Amino acid sequence: MENMNKSIAILSTSAPFSQSNAKEAMDVALIFGSYEQNTHLFFQGDGVYQLMAEQQPEKINVKNFLKTFSAFHFYDLDNVYVCKNSLEERSLLENFHIENVQVLNVNEFSQALHQHQTILNF
Amino acid sequence: MNILHLLRCSAFSSKKVDHCLANLSGEDSLILLDDGCYNLTHPSLANIISSPSTYIVKEHAIARALSIPDHLKTISLLELNDLIFTHNSVVTWQ
Numbered sequence: 001m002e003n004m005n006k007s008i009a010i011l012s013t014s015a016p017f018s019q020s021n022a023k024e025a026m027d028v029a030l031i032f033g034s035y036e037q038n039t040h041l042f043f044q045g046d047g048v049y050q051l052m053a054e055q056q057p058e059k060i061n062v063k064n065f066l067k068t069f070s071a072f073h074f075y076d077l078d079n080v081y082v083c084k085n086s087l088e089e090r091s092l093l094e095n096f097h098i099e100n101v102q103v104l105n106v107n108e109f110s111q112a113l114h115q116h117q118t119i120l121n122f
Numbered sequence: 123m124n125i126l127h128l129l130r131c132s133a134f135s136s137k138k139v140d141h142c143l144a145n146l147s148g149e150d151s152l153i154l155l156d157d158g159c160y161n162l163t164h165p166s167l168a169n170i171i172s173s174p175s176t177y178i179v180k181e182h183a184i185a186r187a188l189s190i191p192d193h194l195k196t197i198s199l200l201e202l203n204d205l206i207f208t209h210n211s212v213v214t215w216q
Binding site: 018 | 131135182184186
């Protein structure tokens with residue numbers, strides 16, 4: 001019965017294009033989603049850049065994997081959190097390319113992260 | 123002896139930017155490229171951004187949905203190639 005309540009947090013802290021961390025975090029999220037695991041996505045630090053609207057990775061010959069973020073809902077990945085402090089530190093507005101992003105301050109973000117039994121950091 | 127500094131990482135997540143800035147002298151040039159473009163909004167580069175010897179690779183900034191301030195010079199990768207030959211040495215910070 002204990003297993004029924006298990007949930008997974010994926011913490012994504014890398015900018016989208018220079019390393020493969022961001023893409024790998026997304027792939028893992030989609031896999032867990034496919035298997036109907038209770039999975040929540042957390043974006044902090046440079047990871048918040050992944051959510052910003054109007055990015056054009058085609059310009060630097062990178063496949064636009066960010067488009068796949070709009071499919072999160074179909075994988076039951078309905079809990080997406082972003083750290084407000086990370087946005088402010090980078091002078092970013094809450095202008096995201098997906099909907100239903102929950103902006104949390106650093107304490108709320110930490111509390112939300114603490115709700116999960118498994119945390120994977122990318 | 124002037125150095126061309128290629129800054130490829132973000133000051134928000136890497137201390138290497140501090141090392142780059144510590145070694146930047148008056149004759150040097152600084153190029154923001156790849157994740158280095160994110161430094162546009164970092165306070166530690168606020169003064170350096172408006173220096174005439176600082177450049178940003180335009181395509182890399184556009185790809186990341188970053189708005190380039192008017193006073194910052196933009197450059198293409200081809201033009202960057204030329205700059206390499208007008209400096210004595212090149213250091214990549216990544």
